[in-house]
Amino acid sequence: MIAEMADTLNFDTLVKEIEDLVKEKNCGPILIRLSWHDAGVFSSGALSGGCPNAAMRFTDAGEGTFGANAGLPTVALTLLKPVTEKYAETGFISHSDLWALSANVATKVMGGPDVPTRFGRPDAKDSSASVESQVGRLPDGDKGVVHLRDIFHPKGFDDKDIVALSGAHTVGKCHAERSGFEGAWTEDHLKFDNTYFTHLLSKKYEAETTAKGNPQLRCPVSGTMMLTTDMALLEDEAFKVHVERYAADQDAFFSDYVKAWVKLQENGCTDLREKL
Numbered sequence: 359m360i361a362e363m364a365d366t367l368n369f370d371t372l373v374k375e376i377e378d379l380v381k382e383k384n385c386g387p388i389l390i391r392l393s394w395h396d397a398g399v400f401s402s403g404a405l406s407g408g409c410p411n412a413a414m415r416f417t418d419a420g421e422g423t424f425g426a427n428a429g430l431p432t433v434a435l436t437l438l439k440p441v442t443e444k445y446a447e448t449g450f451i452s453h454s455d456l457w458a459l460s461a462n463v464a465t466k467v468m469g470g471p472d473v474p475t476r477f478g479r480p481d482a483k484d485s486s487a488s489v490e491s492q493v494g495r496l497p498d499g500d501k502g503v504v505h506l507r508d509i510f511h512p513k514g515f516d517d518k519d520i521v522a523l524s525g526a527h528t529v530g531k532c533h534a535e536r537s538g539f540e541g542a543w544t545e546d547h548l549k550f551d552n553t554y555f556t557h558l559l560s561k562k563y564e565a566e567t568t569a570k571g572n573p574q575l576r577c578p579v580s581g582t583m584m585l586t587t588d589m590a591l592l593e594d595e596a597f598k599v600h601v602e603r604y605a606a607d608q609d610a611f612f613s614d615y616v617k618a619w620v621k622l623q624e625n626g627c628t629d630l631r632e633k634l
């Protein structure tokens with residue numbers, strides 16, 4: 359039965375089903391975050407390993423239980439379930455490749471750049487293939503400049519990459535029940551453009567504490583928010599030059615974002631193929 363079904367599946371229908379899901383459920387941002395946290399645990403510094411492998415789908419231990427991933431194994435994977443059952447559980451595509459492809463299709467649907475997806479990420483067989491902890495691998499939103507470099511440099515990203523990747527916050531929201539932070543970075547949280555950078559430069563933000571006790575910043579006029587890590591991009595000249603460049607030139611943002619994002623999605627992977 360599964361083998362028969364696999365014969366009828368093809369790449370174009372897979373992409374179309376992801377596009378339809380993103381439009382129908384407005385779930386583009388969380389699909390980007392799913393791929394980012396699958397791949398983002400990678401490090402080649404003192405901590406090593408952590409290539410994208412969809413370990414988050416196991417919730418008995420490991421990545422599926424990390425506080426930083428709250429909402430991903432539950433909300434994101436529930437949304438993706440119909441596509442997962444049809445395409446990943448039949449062996450047509452690996453779970454990790456599906457997460458990478460879904461993020462890239464979502465980016466495009468929301469008006470962002472075309473992102474090429476390569477294939478061949480391996481899937482964890484159980485939670486033991488998870489990295490040991492989120493500490494030192496995934497960033498905390500209440501920290502600053504030093505923390506951003508401590509997290510991203512060992513993954514092979516420079517200051518420009520850190521700024522470009524942070525621009526993904528032009529879409530999506532913080533949810534009190536997931537991260538303890540609250541609100542959206544931009545007024546249209548489903549549009550992938552350079553508004554995150556124009557907001558950083560043009561809006562006045564005031565410090566506040568969320569109901570969950572987390573420190574963040576909010577613009578009282580627009581109601582949009584920023585994390586401490588977002589504001590850190592203005593504090594350091596080596597970051598700020600890129601904020602200014604991306605605010606003035608969306609094409610420059612898209613071009614640098616695609617390079618850094620593809621590197622992130624492929625970090626630690628070997629022998630990836632152009633075609634599924």
Ligand code: HEM
Pocket residue numbers: 387388390391394429497498499500506523524526527529530531532533534536537538539585587619
């Ligand atoms: C630079 C350090 C970063 C920090 C501290 C950070 C932190 C956070 C936090 C706290 C949330 C809210 C989660 C929730 O409550 O649902 C969030 C959401 C999000 N992040 Fe980041 N993030 C960072 C970098 C990135 C990167 C590199 C990407 C992708 C390239 C990304 C993409 C997203 C997206 C799309 C959302 C919205 C998710 C949704 O709407 O459900 N973030 N981030």
